[in-house]
Amino acid sequence: MRYALPPGTIVSTQAWSMHRDAAVFPSPEMFLPERWLPSYAAGSKEDGGVGGGEAGAVRMASPMMPFGTGSRICGGVNLAHIIMRVVLVAVLRWQPLEIEAWI
Structure with missing residues (x-):
């Protein structure tokens, strides 16, 4: 799609629609x-995943602007x-993280 906008036109987006x-x-x-999660992103769209593994996760991250x-x-934002x-x-102090050695 192409739109001709006059100079000085303010263009914006809203997160609600993007998300x-x-x-x-x-x-x-x-x-x-x-x-x-990468495993979910790797799933097919029919299974509820976005498909494409890391590419699917990247595709979701691009329009994400909370x-x-x-x-x-x-x-x-900084306080959050x-x-x-x-x-x-x-x-993590209350419930220590246990990491198992992967061999």
């Missing part, structure tokens, strides 16, 4: 955190990242 594009995110209205972008980015780190440390 609910079924062509990019299978079952966009469902809470599926496993969609970001905090917005540009001059309208969420002011709390710090809180995520603090929570991760707290969880």
Whole structure:
């Protein structure tokens, strides 16, 4: 598609629509955190995966902008990242991570 826009036209996008594009995110209205796992991304579209393994995960990551972008980015993005780190440390202190040796 091509559109002719006059100079100075403001163009923007909204995250809500981008994050609910079924062509990019299978079952966009469902809470599926496993969609970001490589094994899920490798699945076929018929099975609910995005197909393409890492390429499928990359395809989903490109339109993902949970905090917005540009001059309208969420002011709390840095605080959110710090809180995520603090929570991760707290969880790992409470429940130590056990890593098995893979041979």
